[in-house]
Amino acid sequence: MSSPCSLLGMSKKPRVLTDEALALIARRFAVLSEPMRLRLLHSLFAGERHVNALVEASGGTQANVSRHLQTLANAGILARRKEGLQVFYAIADPSIFELCELVCGSLEKQHTQRAGVFAR
Amino acid sequence: MSSPCSLLGMSKKPRVLTDEALALIARRFAVLSEPMRLRLLHSLFAGERHVNALVEASGGTQANVSRHLQTLANAGILARRKEGLQVFYAIADPSIFELCELVCGSLEKQHTQRAGVFAR
DNA sequence: ATTAAATATGATCATATACGCATATAGTTG
């Protein structure tokens, strides 16, 4: 069993960061750095959805949504399930929830502070 | 006081996601999606450092490191402090720690699972 | 077997951005 995360050296037992590990972490963040993908994730927070439902919910084109879903699936963030003609996607990596919560919380705090600077 | 994060609709009281909010969140992830920036953050986990120290620690060029530090500072992730000729950078947003822990943990789990598929 | 529906993919274009080089700016010291 590998010890808990320390790829970025923040745990009690810091480790060296290989270029490969850095690339993996960067890639994960990159996958989450597109508004349309975040919109799709947001739609999936409520549960499994098929592609067409996501196309309608997101307002994107079918081709584009399909590509983004694949990107998320390849990253291990989404799971793919085929049922007849339809393909269902669902969130496979629960850490996404906390991840988004953290980022949102941080951004809201920033926003509040910025607002405070100008207030009154 | 704004209620705790729900920009991505995961809290008890889900909210609508504006395009602007999506762009902000995506931008935060994009800033974290470059290996060199992650390397710099990693160096800063131990505490405040000036640019030259970061240049040496990261192995990058001075110009490139300076640009990346600015990107991180503009995003509110780093704080900038000038002291004589030197400029010190430090992590200003503590959520970065948890963020990286989360991602690393998730990636390590993925890695373990992938390995398990092939093991024996 | 044909047709239709749902999804994926190839090709192209446009845009963003990381890097390197040279140089500018700011601050220090003589």
Add this chain to the structure above:
DNA sequence: CAACTATATGCGTATATGATCATATTTAAT
């Protein structure tokens, strides 16, 4: 003021990737 150090920035280039259009692929229905 001149020379030097630390950091930032303008510019050009290379690369990556997102959007769109057209088309391919898969599965179901008649």
